[in-house]
Each structure stands twice: as structure tokens, then as C-alpha cells.
Amino acid sequence: MTQWTVERVAGELLAREHDRRDGGRLVDDWPELDLATAYEAQDVLLRKKIDAGERVVGVKLGLTSRAKQERMGVHSPITGWLTDGMVLPAGAPVPPLIHPRVEPEIVFVLGKPLRGPGITGPVALDAVASVHAGFEVIDSRYTDFRFTLPDVVADNASAARFVVGATGVPPTALDLRLEACVLSVQGEPVDSATGAAVQGHPAEALALAANDLGRRGITLEAGWLVLTGGLTDAVPLRPKETVTAEFRHLGTVYIEGG
Template sequence: MNVREAAAALLGTVSERSPLSEEWPGLDIDTAYAIQDEALRLRRARGETLVGLKLGLTSRAKQQRMGIDSPLLAWLTDAMVLPAGVPVPSLIHPRAEPELVFVLGRRLAGPGVTAATALAAVDRVYGGIEIIDSRYTDYRFTLPDAVADNGSSAYFSVGPVGLPPASLDLSLEATLLEVDGQIVDTATGAAVQGHPAEALALAANALGARGLALEPGWLVLTGGMTDAVPVRPGSRIAAHFSHLGSITLAG
């Protein structure tokens, strides 16, 4: 198996499959990102538009479970946008998690980006919900598997309230995650690398090492604030933010 074959295989998967690393024992992070980039090329070839980036495994608890000390990056396209009121499409085993979403006002290029310089590049902050959906059986995978699978990306929805970052204390911006009328988890922005601007800086510096940058107008999903919850048919998932409004999705 090569990079092109792996990317095509992952994009074409509509049911659970074994982790890629079981077929490719030498799969490493650099190769996994090459697979991710090739999958983006294929998505763009079929008409999708690149709209931004997401970070995954940003919470310390998730990093400890995976045995890593840094998040992963993945691409976002317009085909992943889930408009308000549209039910979550049929997926393999979808899960939902609330996120803080940045919209960039100017280009942000590493290396050397700090949380302060990263935040200065942000035009607006929104609340959001990401729907993740690993192609791997039982969400069982190595870190290179997750990277190759574009961070288990499926869909995302952005809330109705966008505010300038200077008007918020993002480390204290809280969310309540609700499933079928019951609050199942809570968190603040501090759950994301200590502060979501730290996640943004990390993304800019990691892209800079690959000769890439975050571009004006891009959306950046900074990572799940809580653990992800299953999205079951007929269920109702809502994320309520302190200052950024509420988002409700139907399974």
C-alpha cells in the first residue's frame, strides 16, 4: 500500500475497517500526514473547498490515553459544514463534542507563533459542535491511523454568536453539553491546551514546519472541550456556551 492507495481507501470507506497500521506496520506520523494531504487533494478534485483546520486530542486526558504530548491537525472542507436545523447524516459511529471556533482575520504563519500573536490574528470566536466519526472499528487506532483518517473528521456546526476575542476570557468560557435534555458534561476553554489560543499557536507552528500557514477567513476548530458523546438516531445534542449562544443538532 502507498500514500495514494491509503488515501483513496480511507475516503471510500463507508463502514468500519481495521486500522491502517495493521496493513502498513511501518506507518509513521509524517507518512500519515502525507496520506491526509493526498485525501484533501482528492476531496478538492471532486469539488470540495478548503475552509480551515481542526485540532484533535487537545485535552491532556485524551493525550495521556493516546500516549502523546501534542495534538493532531486535520483539514476542514465546505462539505463538512452542517447547517443549523439539518439532521446529522448517516455515519458509522458518530460522536459529538463542543468546541471553540476561531475565524482568522489575517494570515498566521509559524515558526515562532505565541498564544498572544495567534489570538491577535483572530477576527471572531464562535461556539461549535464537531461530529467525529472514525472509520476504524470501535474507535481503535494508533496516532498515525488517526492522522491519516483526517482526525476522524465528519461534520461541524458553528453557532450563531461571534464575538471578538478581546471581549472574552477564553480560558473561562464555559460549555454545557446536553443530550436529550440532560446535561452530561461541562468544561471551560482551559480544557484545550490550557487556553485555546495555545492550540491555535501550536497549529500555526506545526503548519509552518511543513511550509504552510493558516490563511485569512479560515475556520479553526480548537479541539473538544469535553469528551465526545455518541450521536444516536433520534437523539438531540446541544452545546450551551457562556457568551457564544447555543447549538442544537438532531441525530
């Protein structure tokens, strides 16, 4: 039997993504896959994407809401990588994926580098150049989105595609805790939330990302995008259906299933 390694984990998950197929949890075959090892596998997966020509454009957070953390039995968000291969141009349908789901997010564009540990929410917000509405399309490479925490970390936090709204607002121009969002599918509202759903304030999620990555020797670079986490639960993205997120101040973003 071939022994599991972080290289093999990354290769298996990348193959599932490429072939648009899901599969079982990797911890069932490799019980030694813990959180630290999963982040090593995530970094190997990123390296493989870079070797294939993709470029890092930012980071994302997952499991930022208290409800999602309780369901997973964790106490802190997780981080993943964003590359230019995940960018979805405005108005373009989402290409075929395995079982995509979509969630509205508050997106930061960094104006200066940010590196932890020791970063607080206010310090993190001071590094933000602009705030945007956005969507993240998540697409787990595990059957029925069933995974453990190390599984999903190794899978780059289920990252697949994302959309960033064109309208950017200075972070000092609004109270992000109160920034409201209504999520609609085919014109029918299905959920709503405010920025407080993300760690009490999206800047706290940014600070967590900076601190977690800083402990791994990684700096959030100026110009990078940061997807701060889903404001609502993710909804399935079905072919030809349109999902809309209407923000109070950040504008409206749309996404359509391919």
C-alpha cells in the same frame, strides 16, 4: 500482494467514508506508516476531496486535552482539514455516518493569515476576527474508534461534519480560559468544561496548529475556521437525539442525529 503507499491509504480511507463502513487499523498491514507518512496520506486524501469539488475552509485540532493525550500516549495535538463538504447548516440533522460522536468546541474565524513556526498564544489570538460556539462531529473510519496515532492522522483526525454558531464575539471581549460550556443530551446535562480544557487556552491550540502547519510550509489563511478541539469527551450522536452545548457568552448550539 499490493504494496501500501500514501495514495492507497488515502484511497482506502476515502472509500470507507463514502461506503459508510469501518475497518481495521492500517498500521497492522503497513507497519511503516509513521506520523510523517500519515500526514502525507492526509494531504493526499484532501487533494482527492478537492478534485471531487470540495473547498478548504479551515483546519481542526484533535487530542487537545491532556486526558486524551495521555490515553493515546502522545504529547501534542494533531491537525486535520476542514472542507465545505463538512459544513452542517444550522438546524439540519447529521446525515448517516458510520458511528458519529459529537463534541463541543470553541471556534475561531481568522481575520488575517497566520504562519509558524514561532507563533505564541497571544500572537495567534491577535489574528482572530471572531470567536464562536461550535460542534464537531467525528466519525472514525476504524472499527470501534480503535486506532494508533498514525492511523487517525491519515484519517484526517476523524473529521466528518461541523456546526458553527451564528453569534461571533471579538476575542478581546471575554476570557476564553473561563468560557464555560454545558453539554446536554436530550435536555439532560452530561458534561461540562471551560476553555482551559483546550491546552490551557484555545489560543494555545491555534498557535500549535499554526506552528505545526508552518513547518509543513502551510499558512492559515484569513477567513479560515479553526476548530480548537473538544472541550469535553465526545458523546455518541444517535438518530433523532438532540445534543446541546450551552456556552456562557458564545450562545447555544444544537445538533441532531439523522
